[in-house]
Amino acid sequence: MRHHTLSAAALLLVTTLTLGGCVSEDDTATPTDIEVTTPTGAPQPEFHQEFVDPVVSKEITGKRVDDPKMKLSYKWQGSSYGAGSGGIIVVAVTNKSDVPMPVDVLKPKLRYNTGNNKFVDANPISAEQAGVDILGVDRPLGPGATTNAKYAFDVTPDGLWDAEFTIGNVTFKGNLNN
Known part of the structure; x- marks a missing residue:
């Protein structure tokens, strides 16, 4: 085993000395400039x-209503009691556009008599x-x-x-207790 260790050390020494002589003092290693481009x-x-x-x-009987200004449609799904408190409105939202609808587009409002x-x-109210x-x-x-979007409010x-x-540019009006 000792013979293998000495042989490996001798080989390493010879290789280092040999390769070390390949570079003269005038030769300097310069890094190659690399430009990374991303196709756009x-x-x-x-x-x-x-x-x-x-x-x-x-x-409010389940037929779709088109948004007049955005490529969306809405279908009233109903209202229900929240498991914690308040009430939950459920509306099916369909994206009729050729691009994804961001999550923050719809900010519904509820008014009641x-x-x-x-x-x-x-x-x-919060989901919790x-x-x-x-x-x-x-x-x-x-x-x-x-998607069936749920919106929770502080009214049952x-x-x-x-x-x-009101969701997007459509207001569902009437007896929404269904």
Whole structure:
């Protein structure tokens, strides 16, 4: 075993001395300049967002309602009690665009009649308060995709007998307690 160790050490010494003589004092090792380039193509199209006065729809029987300014459609799915507190509105959102819809596009609002035609704004509540895992759209919604988006508010479905739920440029109006 000792013979192998001495042979390996001798070989290493000879190789080092031999290669060391290949470089003269005039030769210097210069690093090669490397330029990293990333090919760029045409810019990716972005999802078109435009907000105007919403169209009012009394369609709460499950038919789709097209957003007049964005390539989206909405289908009223209903309201239910939150497992924790408040109520949950469920709307099927379909992306009819050729590009993904970002998660932060939709910011729905809920107003309800407290009596004597006095409408008040419902306050959004957290997923934890409502007892659900996810609120809204949690990832970009791909072209042609549909998701059931849940939105939680501080009012139970009993208080939605005369209400207005606005999402995008569409307002669902009527008895939303269903």
